[in-house]
Every structure is written in C-alpha cells, then in structure tokens.
Amino acid sequence: GENVEQHPSTLSVQEGDSAVIKCTYSDSASNYFPWYKQELGKRPQLIIDIRSNVGEKKDQRIAVTLNKTAKHFSLHITETQPEDSAVYFCAASRRSGGYNKLIFGAGTRLAVHP
Amino acid sequence: DGGITQSPKYLFRKEGQNVTLSCEQNLNHDAMYWYRQDPGQGLRLIYYSQIVNDFQKGDIAEGYSVSREKKESFPLTVTSAQKNPTAFYLCASSLSGTAYEQYFGPGTRLTVT
Numbered sequence: 479g480e481n482v483e484q485h486p487s488t489l490s491v492q493e494g495d496s497a498v499i500k501c502t503y504s505d506s507a508s509n510y511f512p513w514y515k516q517e518l519g520k521r522p523q524l525i526i527d528i529r530s531n532v533g534e535k536k537d538q539r540i541a542v543t544l545n546k547t548a549k550h551f552s553l554h555i556t557e558t559q560p561e562d563s564a565v566y567f568c569a570a571s572r573r574s575g576g577y578n579k580l581i582f583g584a585g586t587r588l589a590v591h592p
Numbered sequence: 593d594g595g596i597t598q599s600p601k602y603l604f605r606k607e608g609q610n611v612t613l614s615c616e617q618n619l620n621h622d623a624m625y626w627y628r629q630d631p632g633q634g635l636r637l638i639y640y641s642q643i644v645n646d647f648q649k650g651d652i653a654e655g656y657s658v659s660r661e662k663k664e665s666f667p668l669t670v671t672s673a674q675k676n677p678t679a680f681y682l683c684a685s686s687l688s689g690t691a692y693e694q695y696f697g698p699g700t701r702l703t704v705t
Contacts, residue, residue, distance in 0.1 A: 482634070510692040521682065521696040522635070529692075567634055577623075577642055577689035579650075582634030 480505040480572045484583025491558050492591055499586045501568035502550040510571035510578070511551045513542060516585075517564045525566075526553070558590045595619040596697035598683050603702045605677075613668045613700045615683030623689045624666035628652060629680040629699075638681075641666055642689030670702065677704045 481504045491497050501511075509530035514522035528535045528542045528551065535542050539558075544551040555562055565587050569580040596617045605611045615624065623642050627635040637650030641660040655674025660666055666685075670677045683697040 484634070487632070512693070514696075519699075521698045524693060524695065527693070569634075571692060575648070577640075578692055579625075579637060579640065580635075580692075580694060582636075584632065584634045 480508070480570065480581045482568060482570050482581050482583045484568050484586055486586060487584065488587045488589070490589045490591065493558060493560060495558055497553075497555045497558055497562070497588055497590075499553045499566055499568070499588070500550060501552070501570075501583050502548075503570040503581075504549065505570065505572060505581075506549065507573060508570040511542070511544060512569050512580070513540075513553050514567045514569070515564045516567065522567060555588075558588075560590050560592055563588055563590045596683060596685055596695060598681075598697040598700050600700060601698065603700055605702070605704050607704055608672045609704075610669055610671050611677075611702065611704075613670065613681055613683075613702070615666045615668065615697055616664055617666075617683075617685045617697075618664060619685060619687075619695070620663075621685035621687050621695075622663070623686045623691065624660070625684040625686075625694060626650070626656070626658065626666070626668045627682045627684065629682055635682060638668065670704075677702060 484501045512527035516522040541554045565585045568583040599614045625640045626638040639658040641647035657669045684694040686694045
C-alpha cells in the first residue's frame with residue numbers, strides 16, 4: 479500500500495539557519511502533499527501544501543518543492559526562529575473508493591536554538 | 593483553529609472498559625476522520641465518514657467503532673478489544689470526501705491502565 483517516509487526524524491538548527499525536511503512517497507497516483515506543524519500537546523496545523531501540477535510553492539519563510547519523477551517532496555524553512563520548534567508531518571494523498579485520504583510520514587522534531 | 597472540538601482533553605479508563613471520544617464540528621464539512629497518534633509515529637487512520645450514516649474502516653480499525661448520525665458529530669468508541677488503546681486521538685474534517693485539506697481538532701489523550 480501507500481507509504482510515506484520522512485527524514486530526518488530529528489533536526490536541530492541555530493536560529494537564523496535554514497531547515498530542510500524530506501519525504502518520499504510510493505504511490506504515483508498521489509497528487510496532493512500537505513505539511514502540518516504540531517506544537518507540543520496541540521493539534522496539527524496545515525502550514526503549506528502543494529499539488530502535483532506545481533513544482534514549488536512559497537509562503538513567506540516556508541516553501542515546498544515537489545519532484546514527481548523521483549516521488550519526493552521537501553519542506554524548506556528559512557531564517558528559522560525559536561517559534562518554529564515543533565514536530566512537522568508530511569502527507570501524501572491516496573485515492574480510495576472515489577475519496578481522498580492522507581497517508582502521513584512519521585514526523586520530524588525540529589528544534590531551533592537561540 | 594476553531595470549528596472542531598474534541599472532549600475531553602484527557603481521559604483515563606480501566607482496562608476492559610469501553611470509552612467514547614467526542615468530536616463535533618460546525619464547519620459544515622461533510623467528511624470526518626479519526627486518527628491515532630503514537631510517539632515517534634505518524635497519524636494513522638482509524639475510521640472515516642464521507643457523509644451522514646456512512647463510514648468506512650481505515651488502516652487500523654480493529655477494536656474501534658464509530659457512528660455518524662449527524663453531520664456535525666463523529667464519536668469514536670474504543671472498545672475493550674483494542675489491545676493498545678493508550679494514545680493521542682485526533683479528529684479531523686474536510687469539506688467533502690473528495691476535498692484534500694483536512695483540519696484537526698485539539699485531540700484527546702486516552703490512558704488505559
């Protein structure tokens with residue numbers, strides 16, 4: 479079945495540095511790739527997403543890139559700040575019975591040190 | 593951030609007891625989902641519902657049951673048949689079953705001893 483692998487599992491950076499999180503997926507039919515941010519004990523929040531007809535999308539300090547051929551997509555955070563510290567999850571869509579579901583990666587714990 | 597509520601935030605039960613987790617949304621979304629989150633793992637789909645009075649098993653449905661009698665509500669029952677029920681449970685909704693974007697509730701942390 480569909481599988482999403484996410485790396486690294488933990489990432490530690492200094493404030494102001496960039497952070498990159500990578501995900502690979504297995505189902506070539508996947509066409510929607512969201513990224514969620516989850517702070518400790520809170521709900522996952524959708525921060526950015528990309529569809530398969532687009533190669534890159536930016537929103538201020540965050541960006542997502544998609545390589546459909548290689549079946550991988552990445553989250554890029556520039557000028558990191560302490561409030562970026564959280565667990566980040568990638569996901570890929572899976573179509574089943576005419577409906578869309580999401581398959582999630584295992585998450586990356588990002589720590590931004592002042 | 594609002595629109596999807598889960599209660600209670602923390603829940604404690606003895607082994608062998610069934611327990612029901614509440615999920616309510618006022619977003620007028622047709623589709624609702626239940627996920628389980630364990631440390632070091634991603635979110636795993638338990639059940640989902642695309643429309644009232646209809647629901648389907650997700651990837652880890654064994655030991656769980658749901659109902660969808662109202663559009664706004666999608667309660668999850670964790671039965672005594674679930675072997676490892678202690679986890680963080682998240683409810684989500686989307687505009688429709690064909691929509692991609694899912695929005696999450698605040699979660700319920702269930703501890704079974």
